Amino acid sequence: MGKVVIVTGAGRGIGAATSKLLAAKGYRVCVNYRSNAQSAAAIVDEITASGGKAFSFQADVSNESDVIALFDATERAFGPVTHLVNNAGILFPQTTLADIDVARFNEVMMSNVTSCFLCSREYIRRAESTGSIVNVSSAASRSGAPFEYIDYAASKGAMDSLTRGLSLELAPKGIRVNSVRPGFIYTSMHADGGEPNRVARLAPQIPLQRGGTPDEVAHAIVWLLSDEASYVTGAFIDLAGGK
Numbered sequence: 001m002g003k004v005v006i007v008t009g010a011g012r013g014i015g016a017a018t019s020k021l022l023a024a025k026g027y028r029v030c031v032n033y034r035s036n037a038q039s040a041a042a043i044v045d046e047i048t049a050s051g052g053k054a055f056s057f058q059a060d061v062s063n064e065s066d067v068i069a070l071f072d073a074t075e076r077a078f079g080p081v082t083h084l085v086n087n088a089g090i091l092f093p094q095t096t097l098a099d100i101d102v103a104r105f106n107e108v109m110m111s112n113v114t115s116c117f118l119c120s121r122e123y124i125r126r127a128e129s130t131g132s133i134v135n136v137s138s139a140a141s142r143s144g145a146p147f148e149y150i151d152y153a154a155s156k157g158a159m160d161s162l163t164r165g166l167s168l169e170l171a172p173k174g175i176r177v178n179s180v181r182p183g184f185i186y187t188s189m190h191a192d193g194g195e196p197n198r199v200a201r202l203a204p205q206i207p208l209q210r211g212g213t214p215d216e217v218a219h220a221i222v223w224l225l226s227d228e229a230s231y232v233t234g235a236f237i238d239l240a241g242g243k
Contacts, residue, residue, distance in 0.1 A: 004078040009088030011039040013187035017214035023052030028078040031056040061115040086116040087136040094148040112155035130174030139183025139240040167234035176233040178224040183240030207242030
């Protein structure tokens with residue numbers, strides 16, 4: 001049947017780069033997006049123009065019925081989902097914890113953690129054989145992101161715990177679960193946090209003296225999904241320039 005992958009939050013940045021690289025490797029790709037249909041369609045067009053197979057599907061992956069619809073649509077288009085990249089996530093403007101309200105905190109948790117839980121659960125319930133999940137966490141789960149986005153960091157810490165626990169549950173079934181933890185990557189998400197040039201500001205403090213690219217993260221994700229990483233589960237690859 002071949003390899004079929006859902007990449008959540010794939011309309012931009014790391015998700016977009018990962019979708020394109022997976023398609024180039026022969027995966028049939030569902031490019032999930034929540035609101036930017038035009039961007040997702042452009043990614044699909046780029047993939048198909050290069051001879052790959054992809055389609056886009058709108059779904060809020062923090063919503064259970066949307067997740068079910070996402071998997072149903074992918075199965076109709078390409079067959080059973082064999083691989084999953086949990087990349088969807090949100091970030092709000094930088095602030096201290098004292099100024100974060102409950103609505104913001106809960107939205108971050110729903111978008112970043114509940115989405116990972118729902119998509120992983122749906123994948124597991126439908127899995128017909130061995131497969132692979134990669135969760136896109138963040139270096140913020142290690143740093144805590146003080147004075148910037150503790151709520152975002154906390155959500156990524158929860159994803160790390162989910163990754164580790166789920167990897168142990170699924171190992172006997174031959175399903176591998178791993179994570180990448182990007183940091184200081186040049187993506188538009190920093191604009192969501194209120195500082196579009198954050199990576200450039202911090203670059204002198206990074207051991208490698210530069211920010212990373214979405215493509216560099218995508219290569220790590222694709223490797224973890226692949227059979228080349230067949231003996232790797234419960235692992236975390238940090239992509240933060242040595243930070």
